[in-house]
Amino acid sequence: MRILLDNFSKSFGATKVIENMTLEVGHGEMLALLGPSGCGKSTTLFAICGIHRPTGGRILFGDRDVTDLPSQARNIGVVFQSYALYPHMTVAENIGFPLKVKGMATADIRKEVDRISGLVHIGNLLGRRPAELSGGQQQRVALARALVRKPDVLLLDEPLANLDAKLRLEMRSEIRRIQRETGITAILVTHDQVEAMSMCDRIAIMKEGEIVQIATPAEMYSDPRTAFVAGFLGNPPITFLRGVMANGVFSIPDSEIRVPLPASVAAAEGAKLMLGVRPEHFTPTGDIAVPGKVMFAETQGRENLYDVRLNGGPLLRSIQPVRHDVNIDDAVTWAIDSRNVLVFDDDGRRL
Amino acid sequence: MKTSRMLGLVMIAPAAIMILLFFLMPVVLTGVFSMTNMTTATGISGGAYQIAPHSLNDLKSAMPEIAEQMSQPRYTIDEVGLKAVEGLGLDPGIATELRAKHMGEVFPSRREVERMIKGLDQRPSTPDVKKISEQFNRSVVNSRFSSKEELFSVLDTLGFTLTDGQKNSVADVTYTGWNWTTENFSRIVSSPDMARVLFNTLLYVALVLVLFNTTYAMLLAIWTHYMPSAPATIFRSIWLLPRITPVVIYVLMWKWLAWDTGFISVLMGKFGYEPKNYMLDNAYNAWVFVVLINGFIGASMGMLVFSSALKAIPKSQFFASEVDGASRWQQIRYIILPQMRWPILFVTCYQTLSLLASFNEILLSTRGGPGKATEVWSLAAYHTALNNYAGNLEYGLGAAMALVLVVIGIVLSLGYLRIFNYGTLVSRPLIED
Ligand SMILES: Nc1ncnc2c1ncn2[C@@H]1O[C@H](COP(=O)(O)OP(=O)(O)OP(=O)(O)O)[C@@H](O)[C@H]1O
Ligand SMILES: [Mg+2]
Numbered sequence: 001m002r003i004l005l006d007n008f009s010k011s012f013g014a015t016k017v018i019e020n021m022t023l024e025v026g027h028g029e030m031l032a033l034l035g036p037s038g039c040g041k042s043t044t045l046f047a048i049c050g051i052h053r054p055t056g057g058r059i060l061f062g063d064r065d066v067t068d069l070p071s072q073a074r075n076i077g078v079v080f081q082s083y084a085l086y087p088h089m090t091v092a093e094n095i096g097f098p099l100k101v102k103g104m105a106t107a108d109i110r111k112e113v114d115r116i117s118g119l120v121h122i123g124n125l126l127g128r129r130p131a132e133l134s135g136g137q138q139q140r141v142a143l144a145r146a147l148v149r150k151p152d153v154l155l156l157d158e159p160l161a162n163l164d165a166k167l168r169l170e171m172r173s174e175i176r177r178i179q180r181e182t183g184i185t186a187i188l189v190t191h192d193q194v195e196a197m198s199m200c201d202r203i204a205i206m207k208e209g210e211i212v213q214i215a216t217p218a219e220m221y222s223d224p225r226t227a228f229v230a231g232f233l234g235n236p237p238i239t240f241l242r243g244v245m246a247n248g249v250f251s252i253p254d255s256e257i258r259v260p261l262p263a264s265v266a267a268a269e270g271a272k273l274m275l276g277v278r279p280e281h282f283t284p285t286g287d288i289a290v291p292g293k294v295m296f297a298e299t300q301g302r303e304n305l306y307d308v309r310l311n312g313g314p315l316l317r318s319i320q321p322v323r324h325d326v327n328i329d330d331a332v333t334w335a336i337d338s339r340n341v342l343v344f345d346d347d348g349r350r351l
Numbered sequence: 352m353k354t355s356r357m358l359g360l361v362m363i364a365p366a367a368i369m370i371l372l373f374f375l376m377p378v379v380l381t382g383v384f385s386m387t388n389m390t391t392a393t394g395i396s397g398g399a400y401q402i403a404p405h406s407l408n409d410l411k412s413a414m415p416e417i418a419e420q421m422s423q424p425r426y427t428i429d430e431v432g433l434k435a436v437e438g439l440g441l442d443p444g445i446a447t448e449l450r451a452k453h454m455g456e457v458f459p460s461r462r463e464v465e466r467m468i469k470g471l472d473q474r475p476s477t478p479d480v481k482k483i484s485e486q487f488n489r490s491v492v493n494s495r496f497s498s499k500e501e502l503f504s505v506l507d508t509l510g511f512t513l514t515d516g517q518k519n520s521v522a523d524v525t526y527t528g529w530n531w532t533t534e535n536f537s538r539i540v541s542s543p544d545m546a547r548v549l550f551n552t553l554l555y556v557a558l559v560l561v562l563f564n565t566t567y568a569m570l571l572a573i574w575t576h577y578m579p580s581a582p583a584t585i586f587r588s589i590w591l592l593p594r595i596t597p598v599v600i601y602v603l604m605w606k607w608l609a610w611d612t613g614f615i616s617v618l619m620g621k622f623g624y625e626p627k628n629y630m631l632d633n634a635y636n637a638w639v640f641v642v643l644i645n646g647f648i649g650a651s652m653g654m655l656v657f658s659s660a661l662k663a664i665p666k667s668q669f670f671a672s673e674v675d676g677a678s679r680w681q682q683i684r685y686i687i688l689p690q691m692r693w694p695i696l697f698v699t700c701y702q703t704l705s706l707l708a709s710f711n712e713i714l715l716s717t718r719g720g721p722g723k724a725t726e727v728w729s730l731a732a733y734h735t736a737l738n739n740y741a742g743n744l745e746y747g748l749g750a751a752m753a754l755v756l757v758v759i760g761i762v763l764s765l766g767y768l769r770i771f772n773y774g775t776l777v778s779r780p781l782i783e784d
Contacts, residue, residue, distance in 0.1 A: 051670045071673040078674045084667035088689045097685070098675040145675070 001062045001152040001185050002027045003048065009056035010043055017043045018209045030179050030186040032196035035206030041189040042081060045155050049076050061152060077146030081157040083138045085130040091141050092126040098149040116144045119178060135162035147178065154186040160195060172199050193233045205229050227348035230276045236305055239317045241275040250275050255311060259288050259336060265343045265351045276342035279319035286335030294330045308332060378757055384750030389529040391744045398528020400496040406524040413520060424490040425509055426464035428453045432487040439482055445473045535751035552728040556706045563646030564702040565695055568653025573683055576661045594651040602715040605644050630717060634724035637717045641725050644712050653698045660694040661687065700767040704760055728756060
């Protein structure tokens with residue numbers, strides 16, 4: 001079911017959290033709301049599920065205006081950031097609760113609970129209470145409870161934040177699989193860009209209550225509209241060089257670093273620029289060689305990560321296949337891949 | 352090591368002394384009093400020995416002859432009597448002759464002593480004989496002795512021949528002080544009045560507890576929970592008023608409402624009803640008022656406890672249940688009430704104990720009336736021991752009644768503590784797998 005936020009605004013008293021946001025999530029689509037802490041992700045989600053009434057604008061499910069409908073009438077499943085499990089109920093009772101309040105027969109509830117708990121691998125925990133579960137187990141119970149009533153819309157508020165790395169990977173594909181199979185429209189709130197990129201059809205990046213950019217993960221990565229977006233996607237994150245337009249190339253004053261810019265970039269002579277260089281575009285194989293000193297080296301197993309201080313002062317990050325010949329304080333001359341640099345103006349707008 | 356232990360003892364000493372003085376001592380004293388038959392009549396210090404008519408009555412069944420003898424007047428010619436005769440202003444020869452011939456003689460009856468006086472050389476006139484004989488009347492009835500020894504020696508000089516056992520029986524029946532006894536408890540067990548009071552107490556505790564201290568308090572808590580916070584605060588404060596109003600004034604307002612020139616009477620007067628004291632008009636009304644007065648005071652505590660327990664339930668649970676489709680009623684039924692189990696139990700325990708012990712609202716409103724319709728245990732103990740119309744305060748019985756309350760309270764508290772501890776024991780530890 002399509003979700004449309006039409007000019008949606010939300011403020012708490014004098015605090016304006018969201019102003020005039022418009023966002024459309026297509027039927028069966030999974031959208032990530034990605035942004036730093038406090039940018040209004042949960043607030044948006046709460047408005048969609050009817051817990052917060054918007055202070056302005058409309059919310060539509062399909063063609064139905066649900067702006068003034070209470071949560072109970074919206075048929076949504078929500079996994080809350082804090083799980084919000086009922087501590088006095090067993091896992092089975094927690095999962096079955098949405099069905100119980102619908103008045104479904106006990107035997108049918110049990111069948112549904114068994115089915116859904118198998119799906120999220122907690123079939124063996126049904127008799128326990130939430131206090132007797134680990135964080136990850138609680139999260140899966142919350143997911144099961146959100147899914148059990150076959151909602152039209154699934155809202156996930158950081159559903160994987162408390163899982164260990166392996167379980168997180170597993171659950172990522174699990175949630176995605178369930179979402180695809182059920183054809184449910186889903187919104188995933190997260191501040192983990194990897195999660196957003198790997199699970200969702202599209203990503204909406206939020207900053208201070210505004211959506212900065214909506215795009216598919218690949219587009220968003222290769223074609224960020226602002227420096228903020230570029231900085232938010234990618235792990236390890238992008239690094240920026242500050243400089244000016246001089247003689248048609250990007251140059252950092254008081255240093256030899258000169259980087260030719262892609263033809264599409266139009267900047268006036270002398271304009272202040274920011275050059276975004278992703279770690280994978282600063283390697284021994286690029287075309288613009290720059291000398292520097294290794295300040296920091298870290299191995300991530302398959303790859304190594306280096307922070308290199310250039311002779312002019314600025315820092316670049318590099319990611320390379322594992323090698324053992326470079327250590328901290330070594331002088332290196334690696335090269336920037338000038339075809340893949342991202343150019344921003346002084347305000348962070350992409351050029 | 353040693354000094355630290357000393358220090359520890361010194362540190363807890365004040366607390367220990369406080370516990371001893373203010374918690375243990377009253378209970379111990381109540382226990383001590385409850386084992387006596389102290390009343391206003393016996394006093395609480397030792398008593399005296401008084402040969403009162405009723406004590407001779409008591410003696411009659413065991414020692415009929417001695418009782419009979421002691422109830423008769425006795426006449427002994429002694430120095431005191433002679434002095435008195437000299438003071439009568441009669442012929443001094445009479446006293447002289449009596450002293451010379453009859454000193455120390457004891458006459459068991461008036462007739463005999465008067466015959467002797469008539470036979471004196473001086474021949475006093477008949478009215479004088481009466482006057483003279485009266486001076487030697489040494490009847491023991493209504494005489495009072497401060498100790499057993501004094502009693503015995505007087506009995507001896509008056510010529511009663513008693514064995515030691517008989518003397519002690521006399522001492523027992525004439526003793527006016529208090530004795531050790533367990534009679535209070537058998538009276539409590541067997542008296543129908545006490546059964547009535549017990550029933551009243553159970554009714555009172557149950558009605559106030561169930562209707563107001565828990566149910567009504569819970570309604571208030573839930574009701575204010577769903578209100579916006581400003582009006583909720585106002586409502587909670589209003590419901591606190593009965594609690595923070597001085598109880599005398601609060602009850603006075605109820606009395607004003609109920610008495611025969613009060614609000615209800617005036618209102619009902621408009622419909623042609625005679626004014627009357629609605630509170631004390633009949634037992635049913637009295638109960639309604641007693642329950643309402645105590646209920647409105649008691650509900651505030653439950654409301655506070657329940658409200659804060661409600662606040663402690665994370666908001667997200669309410670959000671989640673709404674999203675899950677639960678109506679407000681289902682939210683109350685499945686989310687709120689199950690999580691109120693401990694607060695409800697706590698309020699129940701606490702209020703049972705305080706309802707059992709408190710009687711000031713009843714005392715101030717109905718005084719246990721009409722008749723003894725609203726007399727509850729603690730009020731009955733108060734009436735028995737400290738304040739009643741008859742004026743004979745039965746300290747011993749009252750203490751025994753109080754002790755029964757104390758014992759019930761301790762037993763209940765221990766039971767409650769067990770339940771609460773059990774509660775913490777059953778919450779199992781976090782198990783990972
Ligand atoms: N009930 C409220 N009253 C006032 N301000 C609120 C309320 N709820 C949220 N806010 C404010 O709104 C802003 C957005 O909060 P929100 O919870 O949506 O952030 P978020 O993006 O979900 O952050 P996080 O990633 O930390 O969960 C924050 O600045 C927060 O302080
Ligand atoms: Mg949040």
